[in-house]
Amino acid sequence: MTKECITKKIEKLTAELGEVVSPLHVTTDPYEIEAATGDLSILPKYHYKFKEEHIATHVVRPKDTEELAKVMKICKNYDQNVTVRAAGTSCYSSSTPTKGGVVIDVRRMNKIHEIDEEKKIVKCGAGISWIRLISSLRAKGLAPKCYPTSYKSSCLSGFVLTSGKAGIGTVKYGPMFDALIAIKLVKPDGSIVRITKTRGGEITLNDVVGSFGILGAVAEVEMKVTTLKPSMEFAGYGFNTMPEAMEFYNAAKNNPVDKPFFLSLSDHKFEELSHVTIPARDFFVYVVFYDELEKTGKAIANLTEKAKNSNGLAIDHWYLEEKWRDIAETELNLGRLCNNPIFQEYWIADERIPQFYETYAPIVKDDKYRNAFYMIAGANGKSRIKLFGLSDIENSLEFFGIKANFNLMAQKSYKMGDGIYTVGVVNTFYQLLFNMERVKYMRKLKNSVDPDDRINSYRITKTKMRLWRVKLLFFIGKLLYRWA
Ligand SMILES: Cc1cc2nc3c(=O)[nH]c(=O)nc-3n(C[C@H](O)[C@H](O)[C@H](O)COP(=O)(O)OP(=O)(O)OC[C@H]3O[C@@H](n4cnc5c(N)ncnc54)[C@H](O)[C@@H]3O)c2cc1C
Known part of the structure; x- marks a missing residue:
């Protein structure tokens, strides 16, 4: 196609949209x-292999399901590739275009359609921000069952599409999937389907959750919510060793009566980099209870006993309150301390966290780069571990060294039977290396609903990266870094 023809086609498409x-x-x-x-990862431009090469031609912001469906139909007629995105906080290029075309930003689809106070159900546009949803529910004495700690900027559909397994409320009430009743999905051909846990045709609710949008655009969400609780209590303890911290973390997480609303474990370096003040001791476990007054009081008292058993040192209450107030910024604060923050998230079974940590600790023992360890509790006996490496652009050896270490931990986590938390574009090659069964299943589904592979391509089912090149790069990076 000549340049002139392309310009005309773009103009026609713009007019039709x-x-x-x-x-x-x-x-x-x-x-x-x-x-x-x-996306939110402050990565250097060269890291976005897809960004420059596959830059989109249009950004479209439909306001409701009907408009979204029409946009999808037009894109199909024009054979346009589509990237559907919300707030772009999930990183790993999850919401970055990989084949140009049209970006559909769903954030105008933010209406609350219905709040049923009696049944505790909300129906709303998928692009609603968590902060708006939380405040609308609060006005009715209700609250979401779970949401990510990025709630001040992220949107409902982002949590659904990235799987929503770890975050605020996920231990107490279960993952995002448990709260869902139905979604409206606009398929790549523009048709609209309502999917429940028992109905939906070839695509199930389970397929959509964690699919990174490869099966179509989520337009509306219907989900169970809970009542606002009158009491929030905090507990935090410092520990000398990881086994002691883990013992307490597990005790807090697995108590069948007092389920924490939020639970995290961090090393001293994470606290030092994410907050101005630092609690003493090498590890820090943070617990938040949110319930009736009597229940939260009892939960805190029970934990005090358990902390003593694990040699825990109580942290000042003002620090615990400050941490809750800053919870949405905590992970971001580290990125502000260097010009090339690198991180990787792992999804690890709680009983295998000590094994994971035993591999990680010797790697960073000499502190060749600024590093930090942070994990938040998730549903189904697993936790999201986030490793940070703060590097500077001038020092590319450091960058590749950190990447190589994170890759080592990714391989370790898959070999243990666990894996990566956020797949996105950047981490999809791990799926192809270690999770072929899911890849094959999702490929079949994708081929059936999107045979031309136009929607959110290069996530979950296929990757642009040549696996041998990635492996070679990590190997060389590791060697050079060791010698440096
Ligand atoms: C400080 C910080 C804290 C975080 N805390 C947590 C946490 O506690 N738990 C957690 O799980 N994650 C967490 N994250 C990651 C991220 O914020 C969450 O995954 C969040 O849910 C993403 O929402 P978003 O609106 O930014 O989605 P986006 O990043 O825009 O999208 C996520 C994926 O879904 C697709 N998508 C989005 N909307 C649609 C739609 N309507 N239809 C089809 N596809 C769509 C996108 O293409 C992309 O692949 C955190 C991130 C940061 C920076």
Whole structure:
């Protein structure tokens, strides 16, 4: 196609999109495209292999399901690739275009359609931000059962599509999947299907949750919520060793009566980098209870006993309150301390965390790079471990060294039977190396609903990276880093 033909096609597409969505919300402006292309990871440009090569031509912001369905139909007619995204906080290029085309930003689809106070059910647009949903529910004496700690910026559909297994409320009430009743999915051909746990045709609710949008755009969500609770109590203890901290973490997590609303374990370096003040001791376990006054009081008293058994040192209450207030910024704060923060998230069974940590600790023992360890409790006996490496752009050996270490931990986690938490684009090659059964299952489904592979491509089912190149790069990186 000549340049002239391409320009004409783009103009025609813009006009047609502008007929179904307000022209104010159909843009080809390069700044808006750039803003709707990256994600929250402050990665250098060269890391976005996809960013420059596959930059989108349009950003479209439909306001409701109907507009979204029409946009999807137009994109199909024009054979346009599509990236559906919400707030872009999930990182790993999850919401970055990989084949150009149209970016659909769902954040205008933020209406609350119905709140049933009696049945404790909410129906809303998938692009609603958590903060807005939380405040709308609060006005009715209700609250979501679970949400990510990024709730100040992220959206409902982002948590559904990335799987929503770890975060606030996931230990007490279960993962996002448990709260879901139904979703409305706009398929790649523009048709709309309502999927429940028992109905939906070839795509199940289980397939959509954690699919990173490869099966279509989630337009609406219907989910169970809970009542607001009158009491929130905090506990926090410092420990000298990881086994002592883990003993306490497990005791807090596995208590069948007093389930924590939020639970985390961090090393001293994480606390030092994420907060101005630092609790003493090498490890820190943080617990939040949210329930009736009598229940939270008892839960704290029980934990005090358990902390004594594990040689825990109580942390000042003001620090615990400060930590809760800053919970949405905690992980971001580390990124502000260098110009090239690198991190990887792992999804590890609680009983295998000591094994994971035993591999990790010797790697960072000499502190060749600034590093930190942070984990938050998730559902189904697992936790999301986040490893940080703070490097600077000038020091590329350090960058590759950290990457090689994270890769080692990823391999270890898959070999143990666990894996990576956020797959996105960047981590999809691990699926192809270690999770072929799921890849084959999702490929079949993807081929059936999106045979031209236009929607959210290069996530879960296929990768652009050549596996031998990635392996070689990590191997060389590790060697050079050791010698440096
Ligand atoms: C400080 C911080 C704290 C965090 N804490 C947590 C945490 O506690 N738990 C956790 O699980 N994660 C956490 N995350 C990661 C991230 O914030 C969450 O995964 C969040 O749910 C992503 O929401 P988002 O709106 O940013 O989605 P995006 O990043 O925009 O999208 C996520 C994925 O879903 C797809 N997608 C989004 N909406 C749709 C849709 N409507 N239809 C089809 N596909 C769609 C996108 O293409 C992408 O693949 C954290 C991140 C940060 C930076």
